[in-house]
Amino acid sequence: QVQLQESGPGLVKPSQTLSLTCTVSGASITSGSYYWNWIRQPAGKGLEWIGRIYTSGSTNYNPSLKSRVTISVDTSKNQFSLNLTSVTAADTAVFYCARGSRSSDLDYWGQGTLVTVSS
């Protein structure tokens, strides 16, 4: 059973960089034709896809966030990470990591981690 777990600071100051890591357990991050996603959800609102990375390093980002987002992968640690720069209060949300593939869509999700942007 694949499991994903987000980790990182719960509080980030405005204008700083939000950094989160997703640790994958139960399977190698390089096995299969999977890609690895970040998705966020502000309190009481819907889901917003942030971006994805293949273990080859290939990425796609949400066009609305592209200028501020970097997703990277560390296959030796079975982890992938998110950096979101120049954050504001509008970036406050629960951040999820999720596995995806062409055939199984976004099938496994982490529990989510709340990140608050505040001084």
Added chain:
Amino acid sequence: QAGLTQPPSVSKGLRQTATLTCTGNSDNVGNQGAAWLQQHQGHPPKLLCYRNNNRPSGISERFSTSRSGNTASLTITGLQPEDEADYYCSAWDNSLSAWVFGGGTKLTVL
């Protein structure tokens, strides 16, 4: 802003049937269909149905999906109290090269 359109809320009685809709365009829903996710308050989303209308292992047969043009539908039969949740559709958008989500539908089981 959500890329796909879902009704904000649907209310149905216990043991009734609810049909939730999700409208996109030819670059997303109309191209590869929509997947459906269920989210209970305080929990992460859970995949209910793949874009190909199949269900992951362990998902009840009471959940089924279909598509007509650019609109996808999720039908839940024999509504149970535990079906009360938020339901999101999602689709890969070929034009944006991005996943897009609906704004979610809050299903209330009366």
